[in-house]
Amino acid sequence: MISMLLQLFRGQPESYSKGAPAIAFAGGGTGGHLFPAIALAEEVRRHWPTSRMSFFCTKRPIDQNILSRTKFAFQPMTAPRWVGFSGLLNGFVPESWAAFRQAYAEVKAFGPDLVVGVGGYGSVPTVLAAKALGIPIVLLEQNARVGTANQFLARFAHLVCCQWREAVPHIPGGVFTGNPIRSLQRDTTARARLSLDPARPTLGILGGSLGAHAINEFFRAHADRMRGWNVLHATGSADWARVDGAYRFNRVPSWVTPFCDKMDLFYGAADLVVCRAGGTTIAEATALGVPLVLVPLPTSAHGHQEANAKAAEKAGAAWHLPEPVLGGMAFEKLEHLIRDRAALARMGSAGCELGNGVAARVVMRKLEGVLQGV
Numbered sequence: 116m117i118s119m120l121l122q123l124f125r126g127q128p129e130s131y132s133k134g135a136p137a138i139a140f141a142g143g144g145t146g147g148h149l150f151p152a153i154a155l156a157e158e159v160r161r162h163w164p165t166s167r168m169s170f171f172c173t174k175r176p177i178d179q180n181i182l183s184r185t186k187f188a189f190q191p192m193t194a195p196r197w198v199g200f201s202g203l204l205n206g207f208v209p210e211s212w213a214a215f216r217q218a219y220a221e222v223k224a225f226g227p228d229l230v231v232g233v234g235g236y237g238s239v240p241t242v243l244a245a246k247a248l249g250i251p252i253v254l255l256e257q258n259a260r261v262g263t264a265n266q267f268l269a270r271f272a273h274l275v276c277c278q279w280r281e282a283v284p285h286i287p288g289g290v291f292t293g294n295p296i297r298s299l300q301r302d303t304t305a306r307a308r309l310s311l312d313p314a315r316p317t318l319g320i321l322g323g324s325l326g327a328h329a330i331n332e333f334f335r336a337h338a339d340r341m342r343g344w345n346v347l348h349a350t351g352s353a354d355w356a357r358v359d360g361a362y363r364f365n366r367v368p369s370w371v372t373p374f375c376d377k378m379d380l381f382y383g384a385a386d387l388v389v390c391r392a393g394g395t396t397i398a399e400a401t402a403l404g405v406p407l408v409l410v411p412l413p414t415s416a417h418g419h420q421e422a423n424a425k426a427a428e429k430a431g432a433a434w435h436l437p438e439p440v441l442g443g444m445a446f447e448k449l450e451h452l453i454r455d456r457a458a459l460a461r462m463g464s465a466g467c468e469l470g471n472g473v474a475a476r477v478v479m480r481k482l483e484g485v486l487q488g489v
Contacts, residue, residue: 135163136486139227141245142194142238142264143172147395149181151255152233154295156187158475159482169225171218173237193217194237211240218244229486231255232272236264246271251485255478257294257394260422261286273485276478278394281426292478293471294398301403302383306345309370309384316453317345319385319405321375327351327391330410331358333441334389338365340446344453347384349375387453392420392435397427401470406462407433408449410441431465 138159140152149172156168170189172178182189195210218240222230230245232238232254245252252272256265259279269275269287277283278294306313318341322330331354334341338361346369350358355373362369375381382388382403390396392409400407409427411420427433434452436445452458471477 135166136228137167137226138482139222139225139230139241139245140168140170140172140233141230141241142233142235143170143178143182144175144235144237145393146177146181147257147393148233148235148237149178150297150395151257151295151398152231153181153185153187154297154475155231155255155478155482156185157298158295158479162479162483167225167227169227171221171241173235175237190221192221192237192240194240196236214240215243219247222250223248229253229482231482232265232268234258234262234265239264239268242268242271253478253482253485254288255294256282256286256289257398258282258419258423259394259426260417260419261289262419263417274481276481278398278474279423279426281422290481292481293474294394295475295478296395296399296402296470296472297378299379299382299399299403301405302379305380305383308380309347311345311368311370311384315343315345315368317347317384317386318449318453319381319388319390320346320348320350321381321388321390321396322349322351327410327412328354329438329441330389330391333446334358335361337446338362338367340450341365341367345369345384346371347375347381349373349381386459389436389449392424392427394419394423397423397433398470398474401427401432401466402472403470404463404467406459406466408436408452409433410436410438413438427469430469432462432469433466434462 143149159166168187170182170187171192172189173194174191193214222244229251232242234255242252254265254272254275256275256277259281261282272288274288274290275286276292277289280291283289283291320334331350335358346367348371352373359371382405387406388400389408392411409424411424424435428435
């Protein structure tokens with residue numbers, strides 16, 4: 116094991132001279148980390164049809180839920196989360212060592228030519244194992260304010276592909292590429308397919324993969340003022356019944372679901388979307404020209420979502436609405452905005468400039484350059 120540690124600090128990548136590469140994706144834990152990696156993997160597969168790829172993901176249920184719907188292999192990995200210096204006394208060090216040993220063995224057995232860290236604590240053991248094995252490393256950074264894990268791992272990486280220009284000066288090896296996104300199109304028949312009146316303004320409400328209780332309660336409380344709209348609402352499982360019941364009671368034309376995996380329909384139907392400010396959500400919506408109202412998660416690590424929301428608002432693609440000010444005045448502004456066609460058009464246009472629908476291709480070319488030693 117001492118040799119593994121020595122390799123961690125001395126490991127140097129070898130030049131790549133093969134055909135289709137083998138690529139390992141490190142990390143997960145949220146859809147915001149996994150969806151860009153899947154989009155990138157799909158682009159790699161288009162470019163190199165015979166490439167081997169595997170996801171070294173976390174053990175959180177959402178990882179298996181998302182990755183089991185793809186054609187990619189995945190291996191759940193142990194990845195202890197840093198909880199402050201008190202964690203040093205409660206098993207963090209031995210758990211981290213065990214996680215590194217597991218990652219070292221699994222990565223060595225898979226034999227990748229390149230490891231892509233997708234961000235978050237779940238990526239750390241596998242990226243460190245790649246460094247120890249002398250495997251080139253590329254990181255994906257989805258936030259305007261660089262994440263702690265990537266800030267630590269960047270010293271071992273060839274480059275860090277950043278969604279936001281604001282992040283590039285703050286991380287070694289940072290390059291602006293945009294965030295790889297799934298292949299999505301706004302379905303122009305969406306309202307008809309969802310049995311919604313095409314003449315009504317349509318609001319989309321998206322709480323992320325686990326829902327957003329404060330956002331759900333905000334709209335549940337104002338359901339009596341939403342009868343003139345169509346509403347699409349992905350609530351998460353915990354609040355689904357309460358929110359759906361409120362819309363039904365107030366006769367709001369609505370399509371309510373615990374989790375939405377039909378984003379072409381969702382974005383196609385919506386004139387305006389209210390959502391959290393995760394980097395991947397913003398990347399997908401802006402690339403399609405969807406105007407946004409961003410309500411950052413107040414507990415997001417190091418204020419990542421607040422920084423994303425401010426950056427998107429500065430670009431003109433979004434309205435940054437902090438969760439503490441959700442209330443009557445915010446709803447009045449929302450009522451005005453959803454009927455202001457000119458404002459929505461300006462936001463959508465700004466979003467198209469901010470988003471990057473070809474980011475997966477851009478990042479794939481960066482991977483190709485690293486593999487070729489460029």
